[in-house]
Each structure stands twice: as structure tokens, then as C-alpha cells.
Amino acid sequence: MRQAPQYKLVWWRFRRNKLAVVGAVVLGLIYLTAALCEFWAPATPDTYRATYSYAPPQRVHVSFDGGVQLFVHDYRTRANPDTMLREFTVDTSTRVPLRFFVKGEKYKLWGLFPSDIHFFGPVEPGRPFYALGADEQGRDLATRLIYGARISMSVGLIGVLVGLVLGVLLGGISGYFGGVTDTVIQRVIEFVMSVPTLPLWLGLAAAVPPGWGPIKTYFAITIILSLIGWTGLARVVRSRFLQIRSEDYVLAAELDGVRRMRIINRHMLPAFTSHIIATLTLTIPGMILGETALSFLGLGLQPPVVSWGVLLQDAQNIRVLSTAPWLLLSGAAVIVAVVALNFAGDGLRDAADPYET
Structure with a gap:
């Protein structure tokens, strides 16, 4: 009787989990x-x-006069005589037309390919369009949230890749060889896990030289997060190695004279690859929250780098939030990303062993 391959069994069970x-x-x-x-x-x-x-968000309107047209109303401003703050009201007499695939400000895609085509924006460059409002300097918050996604989400991926190497390497050595090697590695893991995470992050982040540029700081923060995030994966790999190394096919390979590294790579690691993927998926949210916390406290990434944590720095002032609550949207973006990662990670973990009911 034919049997479906492992990846299909995982996928069939994963897609039954709607969340x-x-x-x-x-x-x-x-x-x-x-x-x-x-x-x-x-x-x-x-x-x-x-x-x-601090311009408020503009509502996108749809008009059917002469075809479907998208637009926002312009602002009308005045100074509040009591607070002397600028107040914005909707100017319904002025429309700012919007369009898909519109020409706008020039940029370089991935820093390589020059272009000026934007997915959505005002037809006339320079007209105000703040779908999610503006910050203190009048910068578009929607644009900065989109750019911040690249930094915040990639920190988690790169950090997890570094943690994957450390976790699989040290966990595999600990579980396969055992003895004194296992004892030493486990004591190191326990020491790292016993140190409170946030103070350790703060101490390591404070050691980053303030004169480093954005790229060096980005990789430094990534390494700091990965140096702490590998311990959980190492424990998982060790426990699986302890379980698998006594299996008949592993013993047969050893008696046949197969090299240890080949046994690990060809026979042991593929047996629980899905478990490693599931563990990594659940580790990424911790990396993202770590970067957000460090940047929010001023010890992580700093402007001109744009990340969700950097954007949250503007939300520290209660007075600002009372007049511009939309600045908290970067925190909402973090919540959505972390919840989505947890849902996907839980589903992948449940589907990792599709032979269980």
C-alpha cells in the first residue's frame, strides 16, 4: 500500500487547523x-x-461620478486659542485624487533597482495623503509602518537562523555523545537560561558602541537576540537525539561503520525536522518582541533606522498620545505579527507528527 510522504501528512493536518x-x-x-x-x-x-x-488619519472616499474614483479630503488647519496647538479639520471642498500604481517619490527597490511607481497614492505628487495619520515631523505613519516591517520581521528570521545553528550543533553534540560533554553543555544552557532575559538584553545592548552605523547596530542586535534564543532549541534537539540514538536504524548504521556526522545528518536530523521547524516558528515572536523592547527603551535600533520598536518611541509621551493616538498603531502591528506567528507555530507543532490522532 502506498503511503503519503511526511511533508504531505504534515500539510494535510496543518490545513485542518483554521487558526x-x-x-x-x-x-x-x-x-x-x-x-x-x-x-x-x-x-x-x-x-x-x-x-x-500630527495630522489625523484621512478617510478614503469612493465616488461614482464619471466612473469609480478614490479620493481623500484635504485638511483645513487653525491654531487653538487655548492650547496654541495646530488643529486639523476636514476640508470637504478640496479633494485629493488617489490611484493605484501611481508615480511618486523615487526609490530603489532593495537598494538596487530605481523606480518611482507606488502601489497606491495621490495622483499629484506632493499632495497630502495620510491614511494612518502623521507623526511629529509630518511623516506618513503608514509608510513608516510598512518600512518598519522589513526590519522587525527580518530580525526574527536572522536571529532564528543563528540560533538554529547553535541549537542544533550544541544540542546534537550533547544528545549524541552524552557523558561529560552532555553535562558541560547542559550546565552552560542552564546558566544562560537562569539569567533574566530583559536585564541580559539591556546589558549586552548597552555594550554596543553608540558610534556604530545602522547596519552594524542591526546585526549587533540580531546577534544579541540569537545568543539568548538558542537554549530552548538545544534542549529540544538533545531530548530527540537521546530518544533516537538507541533506534535500530541508528545502531545498524554505527555497526556498518558509517561516520558519526553522516549518521546525524542523514538518519537523525531528518527524523524530527518538522519539530525543529515548529520550534523555530514559536521562537521568532520572542525575537521580534526583544527587538521592539530594546528599541522602545532606546538601547536597540535608533533613527534613521525604521522599525516598529523605533516607531513606538514616539508613543512614550502621554501628552502626545492624547492628541495623536494613532502613533500606537506600531504596537498593534507587533501584536498582529506575534499572534499570527503563534497561531502558525502552534498549528505546525500539532501537525509535526501527523501519525498521531
Whole structure:
């Protein structure tokens, strides 16, 4: 009787979990947005207009006069005589036409391919369009959220890849060889896990030289997060190696004179690859939250780098939030991404062993 391969069994069980499928779809959309953020964003993240400082979100309207037309109303501003703050009201007499695949500010996709085509934006470049409002300098919050997705989501991926190497290597050595090697590695893991995560992150992040550029700081924060996130995976790999190394096919390979590294790579690791993938999926949210926390506290990434944690720095002032609550949307983006990752990770973990009912 023919039997479906392992990956099909995992997929069939995974797609029965509706929350996991929804989480995977949301993740796919987020990573697609992050990968092509220059195209999706209606402007560039550093474009500012001081006259639109803390401009509220504009509502997109649809008109059917002479065909389907999208537009937003312009702003009308005035100074509040009591607070002397600029207040915005809707100017219904002025329309700002919108269109898909519109020409706008120039950018370089992935820093390589020059273009000026944006997915959605105002027909006339320079007209105000703030779908999610503006920050203190009049920069479009929607654009900065889209650009921030690339940094915040990629920190989790790169950190997990570094943690994967450390976790599989040290966990595999510990579980396969045992003895003194296992004891030493487990004591190191226990020591790292016993240190409170946030103070350790803060201490390591504070050691990053302030004169480093954005790229060096980005990779430094990634390494800091990965140096702490590998211990859980190492424990999982060790326990699986302890279970598998006594299996008949492993013993047969050893008696046949097969090299140890070949036994590990060809016989042991493939037996629980799905478990490793599931563990990694559940580790990424911790990486994202770590970067967000460090950047929010001023010890992680700093402007001009745009990440969700950097954007949350603007939300520390209660007075600002009282007049511009839309600045908290970067926190909502973190919540959506983390919840989607947890849903997808839980579904993948449940589907990792499709022979169980």
C-alpha cells in the first residue's frame, strides 16, 4: 500500500487547523509587504512636511461620478486659542485624487533597482495623503509602518537562523555523545537560561558602541537576540537525539561503520525536522518582541533606522498620545505579527507528527 510522504501528512493536518491557516496567510502578507516595502508604501519614510505635524488619519472616499474614483479630503488647519496647538479639520471642498500604481517619490527597490511607481497614492505628487495619520515631523505613519516591517520581521528570521545553528550543533553534540560533554553543555544552557532575559538584553545592548552605523547596530542586535534564543532549541534537539540514538536504524548504521556526522545528518536530523521547524516558528515572536523592547527603551535600533520598536518611541509621551493616538498603531502591528506567528507555530507543532490522532 502506498503511503503519503511526511511533508504531505504534515500539510494535510496543518490545513485542518483554521487558526493556523489564518496565521500563515497573515504572515505571508506581512512578509510580502516587508519584502517590497518600497513599492507598497505611498511615500518614503524620511519625507516630512512640518505643516502636517500630527495630522489625523484621512478617510478614503469612493465616488461614482464619471466612473469609480478614490479620493481623500484635504485638511483645513487653525491654531487653538487655548492650547496654541495646530488643529486639523476636514476640508470637504478640496479633494485629493488617489490611484493605484501611481508615480511618486523615487526609490530603489532593495537598494538596487530605481523606480518611482507606488502601489497606491495621490495622483499629484506632493499632495497630502495620510491614511494612518502623521507623526511629529509630518511623516506618513503608514509608510513608516510598512518600512518598519522589513526590519522587525527580518530580525526574527536572522536571529532564528543563528540560533538554529547553535541549537542544533550544541544540542546534537550533547544528545549524541552524552557523558561529560552532555553535562558541560547542559550546565552552560542552564546558566544562560537562569539569567533574566530583559536585564541580559539591556546589558549586552548597552555594550554596543553608540558610534556604530545602522547596519552594524542591526546585526549587533540580531546577534544579541540569537545568543539568548538558542537554549530552548538545544534542549529540544538533545531530548530527540537521546530518544533516537538507541533506534535500530541508528545502531545498524554505527555497526556498518558509517561516520558519526553522516549518521546525524542523514538518519537523525531528518527524523524530527518538522519539530525543529515548529520550534523555530514559536521562537521568532520572542525575537521580534526583544527587538521592539530594546528599541522602545532606546538601547536597540535608533533613527534613521525604521522599525516598529523605533516607531513606538514616539508613543512614550502621554501628552502626545492624547492628541495623536494613532502613533500606537506600531504596537498593534507587533501584536498582529506575534499572534499570527503563534497561531502558525502552534498549528505546525500539532501537525509535526501527523501519525498521531
